[in-house]
Amino acid sequence: MISKKVATVSQALQGVDDNMTFMFGGFGLSGIAENAIAELVNLGISGLTCISNNAGVDDFGLGLLLQQKQIKKMISSYVGENDEFERQMLSGELEVDLIPQGTLAERCRAAQAGIPAFFTPAGYGTEVAKGKESRDFNGKMHLMEYAFKADFAFVKAWKGDEAGNLIFKGSARNFNANMCGAAKITVAEVEELHPVGALDPNQIHIPGIFVQRIFKGAHYEKRIEQRTVRSRD
Amino acid sequence: MISKKVATVSQALQGVDDNMTFMFGGFGLSGIAENAIAELVNLGISGLTCISNNAGVDDFGLGLLLQQKQIKKMISSYVGENDEFERQMLSGELEVDLIPQGTLAERCRAAQAGIPAFFTPAGYGTEVAKGKESRDFNGKMHLMEYAFKADFAFVKAWKGDEAGNLIFKGSARNFNANMCGAAKITVAEVEELHPVGALDPNQIHIPGIFVQRIFKGAHYEKRIEQRTVRSRD
Amino acid sequence: MLDKNGIAKRIAQEVQDGYYVNLGIGIPTLVANYVREDIEVEFQSENGVLGMGPFPYEGEEDPDVINAGKQTITTLPGASFFDSATSFSMIRGQHVDLTILGAMEVAENGDIANWKIPGKMVKGMGGAMDLVASAENIIVAMMHTNRAGESKLLPNCSLPLTGVSCVKKIVTNLAVIEVTDQGFKLLERAPGVSVEMIKKATAGHLIVEGDIPEMTL
């Protein structure tokens, strides 16, 4: 078994640098790589291009990197919960590339799978199509979209083992699964790090080959963005 | 919960007809839809185009359909274990389209995912490339490949539930998972059919939305093609 | 005239037995409350959930189980979780039977704008562009006019498009409208609303043929 285990978040982030392109898993604040993000804030590197479905909130998630102006460009599908984001975008401090969520997911998956480009109908006829090749398949117009290229992917799983195998929980799987192996180096942080052999080979969501480094996150806040409940009667 | 359960293999195969295109899961004889194949032999429909990684052996798997000359065309990556296949192919009775295994898998996945076409380097510069569009990405040549179109997909899983959710076992997952939702109608047969709620939502390999009909196979032979063992000393 | 719940109630009548349905944020979310109890429907959330249930009881919220609106939810028996690429395989691959979403503007030809007001609101399209580009069956749930009283049913959209020629049906506080090759075709009036009122509130070409029945809710 090839071990991917590193002891600390700082070891896990060895090699990150200014002006790199990073992928971040998570949907809203659910399933985000809390420990990796905190460490990136500590390291203070800047000029980052971040591929992430959302941009966190003002005081959590990628919002923390935005507050420190570490991010040069965001590639996202929805960024609506973040005032600082909006301010930086409208002032021109922050470049923003908004792309359809399914295209975002598929461009990650394409990078993971060695598919350099694919066609999707999403965005045809809209400003998203600007500068893109379009083509008719089966009487319907499609856009050609490219696989992402990134230096690091930061993902968060529920359980992992030393071999880098990952199991996610609930809807926290989201982009985390598709970003594994989609960057040069995939760093996975987990709530539970198990010895090899503890996870059922039949129930691995992401095989360890897609993960270069794995560590147990020191702490998870797992903040809920929209707490909605029903009454018991 | 939307129920996909049907009682018998004959109900599951309602609507199959001459000259249709079918997908069959399985790798070699592992994970093949034994009950659906047996019923197709019974029904005697012919002129079939079959998308399947392999073509079975002379007396099992798709070999049974070949013996009865029900197959007009095979789309496969490897067909080497079947004398009748070779005879029909060399005599020109059977059309054969051999394509790279990864391209076969991805063309199924593309059909499932609504991606009409994608690029892969596999087969560039070979006879597989004949008539295909090629293109340079990142200094490397790729071929454009299309999603498959099929009328029925016949897949076999280990466990399933009434909602059509599937869990495969071991390497029998293979093409079965990628063919679900890749045809107009996906028929899943399972060894164990559970009531809804019995399977963990976090460990479903294929969500029921990709499956139109599910039934419990009456009998599984699960023949081993190459029994290899080591001695105990 | 309908309120938001009324719109949701009317749209719920369009949901058929065996449908997989994706509900957008806002009025569409309310539709789940009004689906007939004698039919089986499953709700898909594009962040990776099939078989969504009601909100959790207080104290049972799970940060790892949310919907596309980032709300805590529960799942029903038969549910499944999956990654984002698989979720959009369901959407792009047309495995989802019905998409219900809000809009800022809809054009006569079925174009929809619902994601951006240049210079004002730039939150992003989320999954909306994938949904409208792929779904065979799209119903828009919205008020007939905006806060300034201007029609949201237009000859052409003025805002940046989300998708082209994709909307099939519109349910507003005033009417049920089908998008046809000839333009907006009036199918039903909301209770107490006259054809004249609907005409006035519709900037795009409105086709009124014969007697227009009032909705039954």
Next chain:
Amino acid sequence: MLDKNGIAKRIAQEVQDGYYVNLGIGIPTLVANYVREDIEVEFQSENGVLGMGPFPYEGEEDPDVINAGKQTITTLPGASFFDSATSFSMIRGQHVDLTILGAMEVAENGDIANWKIPGKMVKGMGGAMDLVASAENIIVAMMHTNRAGESKLLPNCSLPLTGVSCVKKIVTNLAVIEVTDQGFKLLERAPGVSVEMIKKATAGHLIVEGDIPEMTL
């Protein structure tokens, strides 16, 4: 001169710590038996297994756990199973570090032919075309000549190609050869084999620079 096991033993020296390796059918399969015990290597099988172990003990064969050669296998701790598309994501996405496969012919420029003899053998390419098109690191394991005694290292392949300009290294019963821009570069001789013998058995352009060491096995 090496036998098949000898070729496998020499190739095993190319396997480095931390490598994910895909082994083809035939001689490549034997490589697993000779990998150093002090390094960590995982074997991938394109039908959907990572972390393959040895064959099962008699009576423990599982029809649902096979390798790409359809042989019953076992898995090691840390193994995983996955679908075919994911398996080729590993291969096409260059996550597999080393591919070892057999060949009928290799050309000076790294072209390889190993799947078809027109009119004779048409079994199909299986995963070979995906593997050779994507792998950064491909070693061919084969006999230097065919049964008729003809060289399999040629100026150009005569058989239908599996892939173009992809082979980096060849290990045969006679030699270790690197495929360079200038042609086949002789790196090592098999025990008891002279440079002259290798030259004779190589139809393609063979580069011999300086003293050619004998393999250490």
